Amino acid sequence: MKKNNMLRYRGWVVVLCLFQAWVCSSCGIYSFRGTTLASDIKSVTINNFSMATAGGPANLALQFNEKMKEYYQRNTNLALLPNNGDLQLEGSIVGYEVTPAAPTSNDQAALNRLTISIQVKFTNNKDEEKNFDQSFSFFKDFPQNQTLSQVESRLIPQILDQIVQDIFNKSAGDW
Structure with missing residues (x-):
């Protein structure tokens, strides 16, 4: 039974x-892996982001551009077009700063903070209400006894990964 x-x-x-x-x-x-896109959206254009700040490695904009393109290709079925995509992203890297994050009693920082900020203009050619022009930033802390040049190659990819994910969630995830 x-x-x-x-x-x-x-x-x-x-x-x-x-x-x-x-x-x-x-x-x-x-719906692809956490995204919610209308069925009439078939393509995305990611214009090359430029450096609009002093500091940072010379290839920072290139690193960011490649991460953006790879993320959209990996997480959607959208065609990546050189121009006139249904979705369009463009902008610039507007901040690359190292600041003290945890001051100590002897006026030295126990931690330093690397912050990267990127201004993004997103255009949805199928639904103008979803358009935005917004700054995204993220940071990582590193010990005071290490120089920026010692940690840059490790921290920059982590920071850019988070910013790319935040931009993707805002543009394709409809969050």
Whole structure:
């Protein structure tokens, strides 16, 4: 008797899952790995971000551009176009600063903080209400006994990864 009930239960679970898949597929909204994009959005253009600040490695803008493109390609099915995409991102790196983060009693910082800020203009050519022009920034702390040149190659990718994810969530995740 228990086996029959279990088989009947599994049958209903399968039917409900199929129904849910059918309903979701007919909504006209695609959802890829946490994104919610209208079905008429097929492409993205990521214009090269420029350096608009002093400081930072010479290839910082290139690193950021590549991370943005890779992230959108990896997390959506959108075609990456050189121009005129349904979604467009552009902007510049506007901040690269090292500041003391944890002062001590002898006027030295126990930690220093590397902060990178990026100004992003996002255009959704299918829905103007989703457009934004916003600054995104993130930081990482490092010990006072280490120089920036010692930690830059480790911290910059971590900071850029977080900023890219924040931009993606705002533009494609609809958060």
